[in-house]
Amino acid sequence: MGCLLALLAGFFPRLGVLIVWIARPERVDAAFSSWIWPLLGIIFLPFTTLIYLLLWQAGGLHGFDWFWIGLAALLDIVHWGASATQRNQIPGRQPRPV
Known part of the structure; x- marks a missing residue:
């Protein structure tokens, strides 16, 4: 159940931006000068x-x-850091050499 909650928490802002972009494209067009900035925002800083x-x-x-x-x-930066620390807890994963 915890993994499902984490998955939904990571996916929610991306879904929210897509819903706003579909429902009110004129708002997204007015806020951003090009389509590339909201797309990069969805990927890196949702x-x-x-x-x-x-x-x-x-x-x-x-x-x-x-x-x-x-x-x-x-919050986006903290999410990146938390996901990076969780990768070390995957069973069978070899730690990266230092």
């Missing part, structure tokens, strides 16, 4: 991209919005 899309307004981001973007980026 939670940050989702928060950016949810907070973005016609004038861009202002004031305290940047705090939430920074917090989302920190």
Whole structure:
């Protein structure tokens, strides 16, 4: 059950960005100048991209919005670090030589 929860937690922001992109493509087009930036965001920083899309307004981001973007980026980085440490716990996996 824990693995399913972790899988859903890792997949949720990507699914959220895709739903916003399909439901409101004009919002994504207005927030990003090209289609490549949201695509890279889905791959590398999905939670940050989702928060950016949810907070973005016609004038861009202002004031305290940047705090939430920074917090989302920190969560993405923590997610990367947690997944990297979990790779060492796979049964039968040989540790990388130092």
